Amino acid sequence: MKNKILLVEDEKNIVLGVTICLRSAGLDVAVAEDGADALRKLETDKPDLVLLDLVMPKLNGLDALQAMKANETTRDIPVIVLSARAQEEDIQRAMELGAADxxxxPFRPEELLAVIRQVLAEGV
Structure with a gap:
């Protein structure tokens, strides 16, 4: 069975690139445009992992992550944050809220796939 990934990202070029990368690696991909859209989709469909941008309209990634980890049905879904914000305080806050990585x-597709495989294998 394919692992299902929910990609939460508002930049269409990134959505396209990541989706192609993940599907070519045999992963199933669903897309949410922002944190609010992600939370709605998580109510009906439970992915194996979430890739989450931080800077998005409506509901930002940190608020979405906090809501996911506070919800009993979504708290155990591992989340990898993908963000242009690489300041130590952003990374620390995401990890404190429960991000797996x-x-x-920018990142290389092979790096992203390696991290996804590691997190899925660990069952974080």
Whole structure:
């Protein structure tokens, strides 16, 4: 069975690139445009992992992460943050809120796949 990934990202070029990368690696991908859209989708469909941008309209990534980890049905879904914000305080805050990992943009597709495989294998 394919692992299902929910990509939460508002930049269409990043959505396209990451989706192609993940699908070519045999992963199933769903997309949410912002944190609010992600929380709605998580009510009906439970992915194996969430890739989460931080800077988005409506509901930012940190608020979405906090809401996911506070919800009994979504708290155990591992989240990898993908963000251009790579300051230590951003990374620390995301990890404190329960992120399994944090990748700074830009990143190489093979690095992203390696981190995804590691997090899925660990069952974080």
């Amino acid at each position: 944090y990748m700074a943009k």
